[in-house]
Amino acid sequence: MLLKFNQTKERENMKSRKLGQSDLNITRVGIGAWAIGGGKWEFGWGHQDDTRSVDAIRAGLELGINWVDTAAAYGLGHSETMVGHAVRGLQRRPYIFTKCSLVWDGSGKISHNLQAASVRRECEASLGRLGVDAIDLYQIHWPAWKGAPESASPGSIEEAVGELAKLKDEGKIRNIGVSNFNVQQMQRAQQIAPIASLQPPYSLVATGAEDDILPYARSQQIGVIVYSPMGSGLLTGAMTRERIASMPEDDWRKRNPNFQEPLLSRNLQLVERLRSVSRRRVATPGQIAIAWTLANPAVTAAIVGVRSRQQAESIAGAADIDLTTAEIAEIEDRILPEAA
DSSP states (O other), rough: OOOOOOOOOOOSOEEEEEOTSSSSSEEEEEEEEEEESSSSSSSSSSSSHHHHHHHHHHHHHTTTOOEOOOOOTTTOOOOOOOOHHHHOEEEEEEEEEEESSSOOOOOEEEOOOOOOOOHHHHHHHHHHHBBBSSSSSEEESSSSSTTOOOSSSSHHHHHHHHHHHHHHHTTTTEEEEEEEEOOOHHHHHHTSSOEEEEEEEEEETGGGGGGTTHHHHHHHEEEEEEOOTTTGGSSSSSOHHHHHTSSSSSBGGGGGGGGGGHHHHHHHHHHHHHHHHHHHHHHHHHHHHHHHHTTTTOOEEEEEEEEEHHHHHHHHTTTTTOOOOHHHHHHHHTTTTHHH
16 A cells, blocks of 8 residues: 655654755655665665665664655666665555666666656656655756766756656655756756755765755755765775775775775875864764754755665764854865865
């Protein structure tokens, strides 16, 4: 049976903010479901234990987190299926955010498509895997793919957003969002339909969004949910050279420059410098890294991936940390010049 959206009172034990001009009040951190898609696909994180993944999501919800972000492409549908298992049977389900525009063939090869018919097919498939009657925030995952021009993909931003507007009118999605868009692409999307949110990468090792994307979103009252606030695990305090070396071959991070020299040494040094704040806060470097992103006034909330109950407990704690002006200055003075 499909889960109905429940507009009962939000949980009160975690801080929340309104997402842009939508009617969604979301907790400062959300559960990210990229990694639980597993391995054996282009951007996988290696094999994952599905039972632990479901338990991790439920642990985060029990702690008061009220939204989960996933995408059809994560694990080629597997992440959405696991999210569906995790929320099935709950008296009050969390908000479900997912994404479209990345499709795959029978061999698992991913391609990019912004045609209306493709967007509609993806939405219907996601609803089925998630087991819900409506998607609370449906986002265009990428405006283009792998650095190629937009013209390399079928369809267009305008065509895709137009179809999302129709899906919203039909009640299949509740809000429209975009991910990895620049300012000009957001402006084009806004000309077709209201945009509730933007999802950009943002962390101490990826600050490019500060230049114009975050200021623009704030000026337009577009909500911002940042992804990879801990640099895909680099800033957790648990990442080591040995751990990276032992990553399975189907973990995309093993091929990423940030996890290789010369950037790896710099990034591991960032963690040690974060510890000066985290020790005083009786927190972890990862929690401080998340809190730093949340201190930006343009940022509504942060997506943090979880693969275990322990990780869920840790990210929930990050939502309670309000860094002081002095702490932010210390972090930015000691870290950002080297992360630029």
